[in-house]
Amino acid sequence: MGILPIIDQSTAELTEIFKDLHAHPEIGFQEKRTSAIVADKLREYGVDEVHVGIGQTGVVGIIKGNREGNRTVGVRADMDALPIYEETNLAYASTNPGVMHACGHDSHTTMLLGAAKHLASTRDFAGTAVMIFQPAEEGLGGARDMLKDGLFDRFPCDEIYGMHNSPNGEPGTVGICKGAAMAGASFFDITVQGKGSHAAMPHQSKDPLVIASALVGSLQTILSRNLPPLDTCVLSVTQLHAGAAYNVVPDTATLAGTIRYFKDEVCQMAETRMRELCAGFATAYGVQINIDIRNVFDVLMNDADLSDAYMEAAADVVGKENISGKDQPATGSEDFADMLKVIPGAYCRIGHSGTTGLHNPSFFLDPDVLPVGASIMARIVERRLTA
Numbered sequence: 001m002g003i004l005p006i007i008d009q010s011t012a013e014l015t016e017i018f019k020d021l022h023a024h025p026e027i028g029f030q031e032k033r034t035s036a037i038v039a040d041k042l043r044e045y046g047v048d049e050v051h052v053g054i055g056q057t058g059v060v061g062i063i064k065g066n067r068e069g070n071r072t073v074g075v076r077a078d079m080d081a082l083p084i085y086e087e088t089n090l091a092y093a094s095t096n097p098g099v100m101h102a103c104g105h106d107s108h109t110t111m112l113l114g115a116a117k118h119l120a121s122t123r124d125f126a127g128t129a130v131m132i133f134q135p136a137e138e139g140l141g142g143a144r145d146m147l148k149d150g151l152f153d154r155f156p157c158d159e160i161y162g163m164h165n166s167p168n169g170e171p172g173t174v175g176i177c178k179g180a181a182m183a184g185a186s187f188f189d190i191t192v193q194g195k196g197s198h199a200a201m202p203h204q205s206k207d208p209l210v211i212a213s214a215l216v217g218s219l220q221t222i223l224s225r226n227l228p229p230l231d232t233c234v235l236s237v238t239q240l241h242a243g244a245a246y247n248v249v250p251d252t253a254t255l256a257g258t259i260r261y262f263k264d265e266v267c268q269m270a271e272t273r274m275r276e277l278c279a280g281f282a283t284a285y286g287v288q289i290n291i292d293i294r295n296v297f298d299v300l301m302n303d304a305d306l307s308d309a310y311m312e313a314a315a316d317v318v319g320k321e322n323i324s325g326k327d328q329p330a331t332g333s334e335d336f337a338d339m340l341k342v343i344p345g346a347y348c349r350i351g352h353s354g355t356t357g358l359h360n361p362s363f364f365l366d367p368d369v370l371p372v373g374a375s376i377m378a379r380i381v382e383r384r385l386t387a
Contacts, residue, residue, distance in 0.1 A: 001316045004375045006118045014114045014370045017041070019092035021106035025081030025099045028136025029145075031057045034079045038109060038133050045117045047131070051154075055146030060155055061131035063119045065385060069126030073384045074157035074343065075377050076336060077112035078105045078137035087361040102363045104165040107370060109133060111163065114374025115381070125385035130155045134336075139187070139296050143338040152342055159306055160345035161380050162336040163373055165352055165365055172372065173351035174314040175327035178307045181347060182300035183234070183260040185333040186267060186293050190215070190278060193288040196251040208253035209242040211285050215277065216240065216255065222273045227266065234260040234331050235270055260331045262299055300337035300347060307346040313380040314348065317372060332358075350376070 007014075017037070026034055035057045042050045042061040049062035057079075086093050086100040094100045116131045132151070136142030166175070192215070194208030216237050227233050235257070242253035261267040271293050282289040311323045327349065336347055352369035356362045 018110040028080040028140035057135040059133040063129040065125035066123040067126035071127040074130040074160035076132040077108035111373035115377035118378040127385040143335040162347040166349040167354040169355040170351035175324040176348040177327040184299040185297040186259045188293045190255040199247040205249040212253035297333035298337040303344045317375045
């Protein structure tokens with residue numbers, strides 16, 4: 001089958017949309033320009049209903065098939081960018097300094113618009129397609145905000161699908177991991193409240209920087225000495241802030257970082273040990289240590305049967321020889337997991353020719369992937385909403 005005809009004929013348009021979105025990136029919950037473009041395009045394509053302001057800046061489009069049916073399939077794309085200075089030197093590079101589409105959400109949005117154009121034009125399915133354009137995926141809780149805004153109460157779905165680009169240098173390939181596919185994540189902040197002094201008289205202090213440094217090392221023993229060897233968890237301290245002068249021992253030091261996990265009980269163990277270590281260090285050094293841990297992503301769980309269905313739809317576009325149902329789990333996180341906790345579905349990865357990793361200032365997404373992803377999104381709706 002290959003690229004769907006309407007999408008193939010719209011490749012130039014989709015490329016222009018993608019380049020425009022890339023040149024005008026917006027941080028989570030600030031995607032006002034992006035949302036307006038999405039809503040305008042959906043209306044232009046003849047989508048039956050266009051709803052805006054869901055989860056602050058989210059957009060939902062409803063497309064009804066030409067044949068009777070009671071089932072509804074949702075397809076979701078994220079829209080937000082990252083606080084990164086772009087270094088690609090592309091002709092359509094970011095015009096918003098310090099903000100960049102370094103994760104390819106501009107392509108996901110464009111792909112879903114392409115799928116919406118095809119589905120609204122052909123309507124060759126029985127039931128309803130729900131096109132979900134989500135804000136604030138990058139750790140700000142966009143999916144949860146849409147859910148709190150009644151996403152699936154207002155637009156019920158029987159199943160839902162998502163997609164992410166993969167800069168693996170293998171264009172035209174699609175893979176999926178059944179079951180636990182992406183890690184859950186918690187963020188943490190730790191404040192060590194010590195006692196400052198003149199740097200020439202450190203004996204008068206309770207040096208929070210020394211305490212924080214020792215705490216970093218001890219936190220790393222949680223995994224090596226508490227986690228069963230066959231389980232998986234990542235605990236990374238990514239920030240340490242203390243002091244502002246050469247000759248002053250500061251009063252406070254702060255740590256921050258993330259936990260990534262595939263089992264809730266593993267995360268709970270890590271959190272418990274972190275709290276115990278902080279309490280122990282506070283007692284040992286005679287200081288106050290406060291810790292705040294908050295969950296930001298759930299474990300992304302792909303339904304096994306719907307994963308197979310997704311790969312069958314992808315095979316219609318890229319061929320069976322280019323799909324894989326045995327991808328390995330990723331320790332990265334994705335808040336589409338929050339939607340999958342409510343509605344069964346699946347989330348796949350689509351390869352393109354770029355090889356620079358995600359969240360990198362030199363990240364490049366090959367626009368040739370746009371019609372491929374759009375066609376797969378459209379095909380999963382058509383396949384799942386047969387008469």
